[in-house]
Amino acid sequence: MDVVVVxxxxxxxxxxxxxxxxxxxxxxxxxxxxxxxxxxxxWSSMRLFSPAEYSSLPGWRMPPSTGGNPDADxxxxxxxxxxxxxxxxxxxxxxxxxxxxVAGGFLVEGMNQRTGEHVTHRAGAVVSATGTWSRPFVPAYxxxxxxxxRQCHSSHYTSPSSYEGHRVxxxxxxxxxxxxxxxxxxxxxxxxxxxxELAFLPDEVDGRELFRIASARVRGDEGAGGVAxxxxxxxxxxxxxxxxxxxxxxxxxPERFTRAGAVWADGTTLEFDDILWCTGFRPALRHLDGLDxxxxxxxxxxxxxxxxxxxxxxLVGYGDWTGAASATLIGVGQWARAAVDxxxxxxxxxxxxxxxxxxxx
Ligand SMILES: Cc1cc2nc3c(=O)[nH]c(=O)nc-3n(C[C@H](O)[C@H](O)[C@H](O)COP(=O)(O)OP(=O)(O)OC[C@H]3O[C@@H](n4cnc5c(N)ncnc54)[C@H](O)[C@@H]3O)c2cc1C
Numbered sequence: 001m002d003v004v005v006v007x008x009x010x011x012x013x014x015x016x017x018x019x020x021x022x023x024x025x026x027x028x029x030x031x032x033x034x035x036x037x038x039x040x041x042x043w044s045s046m047r048l049f050s051p052a053e054y055s056s057l058p059g060w061r062m063p064p065s066t067g068g069n070p071d072a073d074x075x076x077x078x079x080x081x082x083x084x085x086x087x088x089x090x091x092x093x094x095x096x097x098x099x100x101x102v103a104g105g106f107l108v109e110g111m112n113q114r115t116g117e118h119v120t121h122r123a124g125a126v127v128s129a130t131g132t133w134s135r136p137f138v139p140a141y142x143x144x145x146x147x148x149x150r151q152c153h154s155s156h157y158t159s160p161s162s163y164e165g166h167r168v169x170x171x172x173x174x175x176x177x178x179x180x181x182x183x184x185x186x187x188x189x190x191x192x193x194x195x196x197e198l199a200f201l202p203d204e205v206d207g208r209e210l211f212r213i214a215s216a217r218v219r220g221d222e223g224a225g226g227v228a229x230x231x232x233x234x235x236x237x238x239x240x241x242x243x244x245x246x247x248x249x250x251x252x253x254p255e256r257f258t259r260a261g262a263v264w265a266d267g268t269t270l271e272f273d274d275i276l277w278c279t280g281f282r283p284a285l286r287h288l289d290g291l292d293x294x295x296x297x298x299x300x301x302x303x304x305x306x307x308x309x310x311x312x313x314x315l316v317g318y319g320d321w322t323g324a325a326s327a328t329l330i331g332v333g334q335w336a337r338a339a340v341d342x343x344x345x346x347x348x349x350x351x352x353x354x355x356x357x358x359x360x361x
Contacts, residue, residue, distance in 0.1 A: 001025045002347055004108045004123040006096045006287060008088075009037020011129035011317025013079060014057045014332045016088040018340035024347070027121060028088060029110055031095040035080040038133035042072035044159045045183050049175075049207030049234045050330070057082060058333035068237065069206075075329070094119050096287045099126055105312060110287075125312040125343045127305075128288060132281030132318065132327075139279055143257035147275060154180055154278040163188045163274060169262065172278030173198055173250070178233045180278055182242035191270060193251045199232040200243070206234055211330050283318045305339040312346050314339040 003019055005012045008030030019026045032040070048055050048069040052062040055070060060082060065074045083090060096110035105124040112119055136153040138144075144151075154176040166188045170181040173194030181192040201209075233239065242248050254262035254270075261271035285300065293300045294309050299321045307313040315322045316339050317332050325331025 001027065001121060001123045003125045003127060003343060004029065004106070004121045005127045005129055006099070006108065007037070007129035007131060007317075008032065008035065008083075008090045008092070009039075009129065009131050009317070010057060010079060010329050011131065011326070011332050011336065012037075012090075012127070013082055013086075013088060014336035015127050015129055015314075015316050015339060017058050017086055017333075018337045019343075020086055020088070022340055022344050024340075024343070026089070026123075028090040029094040029096050029108070029119070029121075030090050030092050031113065033093045033113075035083050035090070036076035037079065038131050039072045039075045039079065041133055041155060043154075043157050043180065043183065045238060046072050046179060047236055047238075048075070048329075049210070049236065051208075054208045054211065055329040057329060058337070060085060062329070091119070096130075098290050099128075099288055099313075100290050101310075124347050125314070127314045127316055127339055127343075128285065129316045130284040130287070132283055134284045135282040136277075137280050137282050138277045141253075141257055142255070143262075146259050147257045147261075147272075148259045149261075149272055150274045152274065152276050154276065155281070157276060160184050160187045166273040167191070167261075167271060168274045168276060169193055169270075169272045170276045170278060171253070172280070173233075174278065174280070175233055176280075177278035178239050178248070179236065180276060181248055182239045184276075185242045185245075185247035190247070191251055191272070192248060193253050195253055198248075198250045200235055200239075201232045203235045203240060206236075207328070207330075210234070211325055211328065215325070215331075283315075285315075288313075305335050306342055312343070314343070 002024040003026040005015050005028040008028045012028050016028055052064045052070050056062045062078045093113040094110045095113055096108055098109045100107050106126045108121045110119045133155055136155040138153060157180055160183050163184055164187045168184055168188045168190050170177055170190055170192045173196055181190050184190050255265045256263055263269050291310060293307060301308045302315055302322055304323050305314045305316045316336050317326050319327045323335035326335040
């Protein structure tokens with residue numbers, strides 16, 4: 001086979017779209033039981049930053065949503081239909097645990113989570129599109145482990161129902177922190193703690209403008225930055241409402257945590273029932289550990305989606321370090337296409353691939 005794609009979320013599907021168009025043989029291995037990737041784990045009030053028509057994968061526009069920007073269920077339905085529409089061969093639920101170099105390409109090994117069967121594929125190229133959801137990040141803080149209340153990462157937050165009447169510390173000054181603080185504020189006593197001052201985008205700016213800025217930067221037009229930084233908080237309606245009601249007040253991070261709460265540098269002590277960590281994610285790349293890929297700073301060294309040290313290996317959709325706006329629905333397509341263009345050249349230049357063992361899409 002020509003290509004194995006690891007991960008069947010939006011990045012894996014966008015890659016599959018271009019692989020199909022290029023006439024390559026491929027399979028997508030996805031650990032989830034059902035289509036939709038990380039969108040299954042979004043909290044119930046989450047809405048996209050942009051309208052449906054600005055949230056589409058290549059080839060087929062996301063159908064319009066009712067009542068504002070699409071919610072996560074709308075995205076899941078779209079991704080499931082996208083898979084059907086382009087007859088993308090996804091094997092589920094297959095968790096890939098290793099990718100190794102073999103003559104002519106790579107050996108990809110995993111396990112079918114339902115049957116326990118060992119799954120192996122050989123391919124001339126591998127695209128990793130495993131996202132970040134399975135690797136939530138919680139920073140080390142003094143005393144954090146001693147806190148006796150509940151601690152939860154945003155990856156497992158679903159709704160405010162189990163927080164009613166609680167004193168909740170929400171940690172993190174990016175979009176998930178803002179949206180979850182806004183979600184909780186009407187029913188809980190929220191103390192929103194962030195490392196830096198809050199940076200809200202102007203109210204009228206949404207994901208469309210962020211995509212425009214990211215695209216301009218890809219073209220090398222640094223002056224097109226316009227209104228703000230790409231990581232600033234998008235003022236979606238629930239965030240705007242909570243902010244305007246005075247419910248979103250920022251506090252500095254405490255100096256340390258205690259069994260009952262936290263202590264600040266000026267001696268202030270507060271007690272909490274819960275801490276909600278909205279502190280981001282790391283790329284889910286453990287299946288590549290055996291390749292011992294060289295790093296550049298915090299990440300594997302890449303040039304766009306191409307892994308610099310390993311011809312035939314690509315990382316799609318992990319964030320700006322694998323391509324500007326690549327972690328968004330509208331932005332991932334251009335990087336999926338770049339990866340597939342590169343794969344076509346790579347396979348044409350002598351890598352051996354076994355084209356006999358998979359149906360050509
Ligand atoms: C508050 C918030 C708002 C957001 N708003 C937007 C928005 O408006 N627009 C937008 O485009 N994005 C938005 N996002 C980002 C979006 O949710 C993610 O970036 C996106 O889901 C990433 O897609 P992906 O395909 O890279 O990864 P995922 O969706 O995580 O898919 C990865 C897939 O790979 C599978 N997988 C992982 N490891 C393995 C393995 N070892 N073997 C096999 N399979 C594996 C997983 O099961 C999963 O199905 C938002 C995120 C947050 C937190």
